[in-house]
Amino acid sequence: MTTDVSAHTHAGAGAAAPPPEAVGPLIRGLAVLRELAVQEGRRPVSELARATRLARATVDRVLSTLARIGYVRVEGREAVLAPRLMELGNAYLAACRLTDLLGPFADRLADTLDESVSLAVPDGDGVRFVHQAPRRRAMSLAFRIGDLLPAERGAPGALFAGAWGKREWERWRERRERDPDDTGFPVVPHGNGDAAATFEERITAARRDGWSLDDQLIEPGLVAIAAPVRDAEGRRVCAVSVVSHTSRHDTGSLRESVLGPVRETVQQMEQALATPVTGTSVPPPVAADASWARASKHALGPEFVESLAHGLTVLTAFGHDHPGLSLTAIAGATGLTRATARRALITLDHLGYVTTRGRLFAPTPRVLGLGFSRLAELTLPQIAQPHLVSLVERVHESASMTVLTGNDIQYVARVPTVHIMSVNITVGTRFPAYATSMGRVLLAGLPRQERTARLAAIPLAALTRHTVTSPQHLAAVLDEVARDGYALVNEELEEGLRSLAVPVRDRHGQVVAAVNVSLHAARSTPEHSLAALLAPLGEAAAAIERDLHVANRYTSVSVT
Ligand code: PHB
Secondary structure, three states, X not given: OOOOHHHHHOOOOOOOOOOOOOOHHHHHHHHHHHHHHHOOOEEEHHHHHHHHOOOHHHHHHHHHHHHHHOOEEEEOXXXXXXXXXXXXXXXXXXXXXXXXXXXXXXXXXXXXXXXXXXXXXXXXXXXXXXXXXXXXXXXXXXXXXXXXXXXXXXXXXXXXXXXXXXXXXXXXXXXHHHOOOOOOOOOOOOOOHHHHHOHHHHHHHHHHHOOEEEEXXXXXXXXXXXEEEEOOOOOEEEEEEEEEEOOOOOHHHHHHHHHHHHHHHHXXXXXXXXXXXXXXXXXXXXOOOHHHHHHHHHHHHHHOOHHHHHHHXXXXXXXXXXXXXXXXXXXXXXXXXXXXXXXXXXXHHHOOOEEEEOOEEEEOHHHHHOOHHHHOOOOHXXXXXXXXXXXXXXXXXXXEEEEEEOOEEEEEEEEOOOOOOOOOOOXXXXXXXXXXXXXXXXXXXXXXXXXXXXHHHOOOOOOOOOOOOOHXXXXXXXXXXXXXXXXXXXXXXXXXXXXXXXXXXXXXXXXXXXXXXXXXXXXXXXXXXXXXXXXXXXXXXHHHHHHHHHHOOOOXXXXX
């Protein structure tokens, strides 16, 4: 299927000819990312070539460049979005500040009302979510940060459309004609002609009332009320929505019970928005800078498209407490020349990924359309899996990830080798934490008080002749593990089995999981295993952490 998402969010994208300074490879690279994002975040490379109408060799070069940056993986014949790509959406979210500043208020409102609350911004003739405080209820579908709704479906759109000009209305009508069933919006159930038919009426009501209702415009049962939030200059920068279900509220009772609290929250949000920005004046250098691109070009030759890498680097320069950046600041942060940065910005502006305000550039919500919501679905085991596969290919031993469940470790990811092990482990398998390397890493990562309390409560049975069963001894071992950053356990869970584990930490330094390599004890000495395996295992954990920290910035990543 060819879904041209470019067409329904930004006037001119795909239609108007690019300005002469525009960077072709950046246009093509973004087209590939968009096509990858509209499906499940995974597509055959041949299909990508068809959908983008680019030559296969061009798509291959784009993909090898994106793979080098860490934004996609190529697995056999398929290209897959990778978590690192979320750094582009993170840059937009950090720069727009709405999630950071207003998210806590939305969370509090959700707690107070015990209903889902979201924040959404206008994006062309659509509405894009920038925050979700969900109350998980099985009955209705839940949106994620980055998801896009047609403006006529849902409560926030009628608030934003009140400010539409001729151009926006033209774009809306054109899209309605081209795609009456909303197939270009993968997250909404197809087609609701009523939503379009009542749109103007609802815009008028929203203008009059200052709030807007969604009476099952998205799907049967789903009702919502939204109110606009204005910045210091009076612009409607986002909408806060409270989402409920007809089993709890009709639109009348929803309005009666939540409009008061919503208005109070909006007032607090507007105060927060009026507080001046206190960022430093120079953004810190970004990771994927110009010198990295040069080195990659050197390593990959024609399979690395430098101008695509440069253009994407420009997007990552945003955020860091800076709502907008000058050309000079962007060039400084990325290490690019002003001329290169300028051409990238002209291209991104043409495609609707940045806007200008005076002399400052800022990313747009459209950046979230580059796979953000797809990737926001990933769990920690899914993030870890490709890194564990690489680790196993490197060390030729089985690798796993576990989390702490009570006094046990529980496997959440596992990549076995062909070696026949006596232990039969699958995802879900549990072992006592105290006798395993991953368990010791997880116990050592607990706050000291909790660790002590946990140790006192665990019965320490001798599972083999080697199992540590003295609480004092185990406490000393855990101190060592905490100090060294790894645990090596030799034949304490099972005779003949050796395992080396290291922690996986979240952005705050909290240990959330452990990864290990396990092997036959008879094949080498413990010293030799440590010398051979600690570095590759540590690198795999670091790669998992890098992805997790990007994914975790604005979305919660499930550890199971
Ligand atoms: C949501 O956040 O899920 C939501 C918001 C507004 C709507 C419907 C759903 O109208």
